[in-house]
Amino acid sequence: MLTDSQHQLLLQAGISFADLTEARFAELLAQPPSLTSLSDAELLNILQIANALYRGGEPVLSDDDYDFIYLAELQRRHPEHSFLHTVEPEPAFTCKTVDLPVTMLSTDKAYSLAEVERWVERIEKAALDLAKNPAELVFKATPKLDGYAAYDDGLTLYTRGDGRKGTDISRVFARGLQVADQGLRGLGPGEIVVSRHYFDQHLAEFFDNPRNFQASVIKEKDLDSHAEQAILDQAAVFYPFALLPSWQGDSNTLLANFEQIVTTTWQKVDYDIDGVVLEITDPDLKQYLGATRHHHRWQLAFKKNQETAEVLVLAVTPQTSRSGRITPVAELEPIRLSGALLSRATAHHYGMVKEKGIGAGALIRLARSGEVIPKIEEVLRPAPAPDIPEHCPSCEHELIWDNDYLICPNNLHCPAQISNSMEHFFRVLKNNDGFGAASIKRLYEHNIRNVAQIYQLTAAEFEVMGFGPKQAQNLVDQLLRSRSEAIEDWRFLAAFGVFRMGLGNCERLLAHYRLTEIFKLSEAEIIAIEGFAEKTAAVITEGFATIKPLFDTLMALGFTLQSSQNRNTDADHPLAGKSLVFTGTLHSGSRDELSRQAKVCGAKVGSSVSAKTHFLIAGEDVGANKLKAAAEKGVRVISEAEFLQLLAGDTTNL
Ligand SMILES: NC(=O)c1ccc[n+]([C@@H]2O[C@H](COP(=O)([O-])OP(=O)(O)OC[C@H]3O[C@@H](n4cnc5c(N)ncnc54)[C@H](O)[C@@H]3O)[C@@H](O)[C@H]2O)c1
Numbered sequence: 001m002l003t004d005s006q007h008q009l010l011l012q013a014g015i016s017f018a019d020l021t022e023a024r025f026a027e028l029l030a031q032p033p034s035l036t037s038l039s040d041a042e043l044l045n046i047l048q049i050a051n052a053l054y055r056g057g058e059p060v061l062s063d064d065d066y067d068f069i070y071l072a073e074l075q076r077r078h079p080e081h082s083f084l085h086t087v088e089p090e091p092a093f094t095c096k097t098v099d100l101p102v103t104m105l106s107t108d109k110a111y112s113l114a115e116v117e118r119w120v121e122r123i124e125k126a127a128l129d130l131a132k133n134p135a136e137l138v139f140k141a142t143p144k145l146d147g148y149a150a151y152d153d154g155l156t157l158y159t160r161g162d163g164r165k166g167t168d169i170s171r172v173f174a175r176g177l178q179v180a181d182q183g184l185r186g187l188g189p190g191e192i193v194v195s196r197h198y199f200d201q202h203l204a205e206f207f208d209n210p211r212n213f214q215a216s217v218i219k220e221k222d223l224d225s226h227a228e229q230a231i232l233d234q235a236a237v238f239y240p241f242a243l244l245p246s247w248q249g250d251s252n253t254l255l256a257n258f259e260q261i262v263t264t265t266w267q268k269v270d271y272d273i274d275g276v277v278l279e280i281t282d283p284d285l286k287q288y289l290g291a292t293r294h295h296h297r298w299q300l301a302f303k304k305n306q307e308t309a310e311v312l313v314l315a316v317t318p319q320t321s322r323s324g325r326i327t328p329v330a331e332l333e334p335i336r337l338s339g340a341l342l343s344r345a346t347a348h349h350y351g352m353v354k355e356k357g358i359g360a361g362a363l364i365r366l367a368r369s370g371e372v373i374p375k376i377e378e379v380l381r382p383a384p385a386p387d388i389p390e391h392c393p394s395c396e397h398e399l400i401w402d403n404d405y406l407i408c409p410n411n412l413h414c415p416a417q418i419s420n421s422m423e424h425f426f427r428v429l430k431n432n433d434g435f436g437a438a439s440i441k442r443l444y445e446h447n448i449r450n451v452a453q454i455y456q457l458t459a460a461e462f463e464v465m466g467f468g469p470k471q472a473q474n475l476v477d478q479l480l481r482s483r484s485e486a487i488e489d490w491r492f493l494a495a496f497g498v499f500r501m502g503l504g505n506c507e508r509l510l511a512h513y514r515l516t517e518i519f520k521l522s523e524a525e526i527i528a529i530e531g532f533a534e535k536t537a538a539v540i541t542e543g544f545a546t547i548k549p550l551f552d553t554l555m556a557l558g559f560t561l562q563s564s565q566n567r568n569t570d571a572d573h574p575l576a577g578k579s580l581v582f583t584g585t586l587h588s589g590s591r592d593e594l595s596r597q598a599k600v601c602g603a604k605v606g607s608s609v610s611a612k613t614h615f616l617i618a619g620e621d622v623g624a625n626k627l628k629a630a631a632e633k634g635v636r637v638i639s640e641a642e643f644l645q646l647l648a649g650d651t652t653n654l
């Protein structure tokens with residue numbers, strides 16, 4: 001049973017035992033459940049409760065159980081569930097939330113050298129896109145602090161919140177908290193941490209764990225005297241990531257000495273560490289790679305792997321995805337690994353199946369890796385013959401190879417592609433839950449081929465298809481509500497599943513253009529937006545052309561869309577109507593992110609200085625000539641800090 005203070009935390013976070021009783025929750029914690037007995041709603045409720053208690057400093061699960069049992073199960077059932085693709089929210093304290101100066105994301109995770117190698121490969125490929133020499137890229141490794149994430153813009157300290165809105169916890173500085181290493185304020189993201197040795201010697205008696213202590217430093221109530229002393233002793237500090245000791249070097253050195261680099265980095269500070277953060281330092285490349293709604297693509301957290309096992313493959317089953325790619329899923333002899341019972345794993349693509357010999361009888365090494373369905377790490381003994389299908393398992397169409405991927409080219413008539421696209425639409429829209437795989441299957445069997453048809457069904461028609469009267473009415477109500485409830489326009493666009501247009505890219509695109517304008521965009525206009533690559537622009541315009549008819553039909557049915565533009569545009573905002581250009585290395589966020597925020601305030605962001613430019617925001621390492629040229633054009637040059645003040649609406653230095 002939960003303690004009073006845990007109940008209090010749930011109350012503050014607005015999370016309740018909605019889909020399971022507290023007694024059932026306690027029972028589940030005491031004995032890891034057979035996951036099949038958990039309903040989706042119960043599973044999500046467990047995650048929400050565990051997350052709120054963890055963020056509040058009173059976890060009820062170990063990180064491994066959270067990641068490898070519950071989160072992995074959600075990933076297995078609903079790989080696109082929003083809980084997996086956004087930043088896990090922190091409970092808001094009683095005070096109100098404020099917009100963060102930059103978006104604070106979670107990190108993508110890797111548990112094996114193989115995953116790190118794939119990440120490095122992606123980075124190097126992107127470097128080539130930008131005509132940079134991959135061998136000259138500088139990679140950086142820092143200890144991943146397991147503290148309390150916060151952001152310091154020099155004036156205010158914010159919690160990470162949900163990544164976009166946090167709370168103002170500047171009070172911790174007023175209480176005497178220092179920046180680590182005599183650092184200054186305003187260094188951006190970091191964590192509130194406490195010395196491991198100090199904790200063991202002075203605080204372990206009074207706090208369950210460092211997380212519990214860190215949360216207490218932030219709380220609004222009066223500080224516990226032990227916490228106060230720890231702050232005075234500078235055992236508890238705010239540690240900006242920019243000050244962390246690091247290893248730096250090229251990719252070859254990183255991969256060749258990986259284990260040793262991880263070990264030394266892990267031991268570099270006397271704080272709780274739960275991994276090593278890898279990132280690249282090149283600002284252009286970071287900007288080019290951009291972010292999903294969950295993590296930056298230029299950053300990766302390496303965590304130590306839990307457990308691996310050798311398993312026998314029984315068969316490899318092909319599955320046709322929404323886009324027509326065929327995913328190889330290995331059916332395994334069931335095995336228990338880090339707490340959960342596993343019977344399936346994915347191979348990356350059929351290229352790997354062919355090359356490594358994955359098929360019935362193969363012996364593989366399996367490792368659990370956090371939020372993903374376990375992936376096949378290594379083939380220890382290949383199968384006598386790899387299982388390579390020749391025909392689509394759904395429509396029987398002949399498959400074709402596209403590099404490493406097997407593709408079903410029958411995208412207009414393949415049942416799996418059509419059904420998965422319809423399911424995808426509702427899953428991304430997220431405002432109804434009646435259209436999962438089972439309902440969609442039934443609809444497909446009754447000749448429904450796109451979501452516009454679904455939106456036009458009546459309760460009577462649902463009944464004819466075999467839905468019960470109550471369910472039929474419920475579905476109609478849900479469809480109606482999903483059109484009348486406000487949806488962000490980028491979410492709506494992402495629901496169409498255009499290749500390369502996931503939630504993150506849709507949000508990025510619609511920060512620049514209105515939804516109605518996207519069909520007229522040229523490739524050049526797409527490439528001009530930060531975060532979009534030349535190679536994908538053609539695929540994107542083609543994808544938009546394909547969805548246009550369905551898009552128009554749905555729009556005619558009337559959805560309530562919330563525009564990403566002019567969100568809180570306020571004509572009096574100091575940046576409203578101003579033209580900005582960013583240059584140099586910025587510290588408080590990527591150029592893309594800062595541009596987005598400036599635009600939200602009504603500014604225009606250009607890529608080169610002209611006589612019409614109002615402000616040139618100069619980060620670090622900007623050549624004197626560039627500044628001089630700007631000044632000659634009558635452009636006002638301001639620092640990143642001055643820009644942040646303007647962004648916050650503060651014009652005192654103007
Ligand atoms: N035990 C539980 O009940 C429970 C519940 C929820 C979450 N969790 C744990 O939390 C994790 C997810 O938390 P998350 O969303 O904070 O993601 P995360 O673990 O990927 O951490 C991301 C954060 O790392 C921080 N960070 C630390 N050192 C850094 C460095 N050197 N450079 C850059 N960033 C650094 C940043 O603040 C960033 O926000 C899960 O993997 C899980 O283990 C546990």
Ligand SMILES: [Zn+2]
Nearest residue numbers: 392395408414
């Ligand atoms: Zn097919």
